[in-house]
Amino acid sequence: MEITGKIIAVLPVQGGTSRNGNEWKKQEYVLETHDQYPKKVCFQIFGADRIDQAAIQPGEELTVYFDIDSREYQGRWFTNISxxxxxxxxxxAPQSAPGAITPEDMIPTSAPAAPDAPDFGPANPIDDLPF
Structure with a gap:
């Protein structure tokens, strides 16, 4: 799967030692999509080498390819996006010859403003059904 958006948060690196005595590290990031109704997705990168290789910074535009995995622990389910x-x-951007007309030159400078998205009020997690 893949998702594209802007990184809005880089969470601290977490780490520890496994039962076998191996060191591990993971870091989580929050990406916000550019949809009509933007969604926030928290994903993780596992492994110090991969964290360093990705070098993700807040404000970056990225396409992230990921796997989703859920597992049960003591009757509760937990989902990871890795x-x-x-x-x-x-x-x-392709370079054009001097004096050539580009598609950007054809865009009017004063475009009509898009209407604001409707405000449905505060979300109530208990009763958020529309009927």
């Missing part, structure tokens, strides 16, 4: 690949968009 990233296995991170891509940064390439911002290479």
């Amino acid at each position: 990233a296995w690949k991170v891509e940064r968009p390439t911002a290479t």
Whole structure:
């Protein structure tokens, strides 16, 4: 699976020692999508080498490829979103000849403003059904 958006939070690195005596590290990040109704997704990268390789910073635009895994512990279910690949968009714009008209030149400078999204009031997790 994949998701694209902006990194809005980089959480502290967590680590420890496994039962076998091996050191481990993971870091979690929060990505916000650019949908009409943006969603926030917390994903993790496991392994110090992968954390260093990704070098994710707040404010970055990324496409994150991930796996979802859920497991049960003492009657409760926990879900992890584990990233296995991170891509940064390439911002290479084609160069045009001097004086040539580009598509950006054809965009009017004063576009009408889009209407604001409706406000449905505060979310109530107990009763959020529309009927």
